[in-house]
Amino acid sequence: MRTKSRVIAGVVAATLLAQLTACGSIFYPDRRGQIEGKIDPLIAGADAIGILFFVIPGLIAFAVDFATGAIYLPAGQSAQVDPQQLKQLVGADGQVDPLALKALIETSTGHQLPLDDPRLIQHSGSSEQLAAYGLRPAA
Incomplete structure (x- = not known):
């Protein structure tokens, strides 16, 4: 019975950890630490899809990406043409x-x-x- 409770606790911990990670942090871990910049539409769209399916995890994904700076494009890059x-x-x-x-x-x-x-x-x-x-x- 002890093994079953450890497995359940592991699954719950993994699920909570997966909800706290955000798309920008997963796709582009090298972007973390940026303070500002242009928002990457790919990451914003992926986070928005998270809101469509699961509201709370999607909002957490946006919050984590903004807090870590992973949602911003690197300096000097843009996602559009003038x-x-x-x-x-x-x-x-x-x-x-x-x-x-x-x-x-x-x-x-x-x-x-x-x-x-x-x-x-x-x-x-x-x-x-x-x-x-x-x-x-x-x-």
Whole structure:
């Protein structure tokens, strides 16, 4: 009977420990100790999914990530591209050079995207979306 109670206590302890760890602390332990910066949307999204399924552990995950600083991107990195830089990629005919776009994303965010992948599905934007970025649609 003593072994059974130790197993139950171990399972309860492991469950509580798993609830106290957060996604940023697990995925990027080297980010711990940061005080401020831009929030990593991947970590924030993973913590938000925790809120959807389990409210209290999700809130604890957010609190732990903010307290440890693991939710912040490292200094000098961003998760988005400046719209002004995107304007430079649009040609006179309204087409975007995929190689230049790939290079811009890599230099801005540090991530390599497989834009030349044959499975990639490209969608055209609407006139309203282009106007939001100060671009004029070209035929």
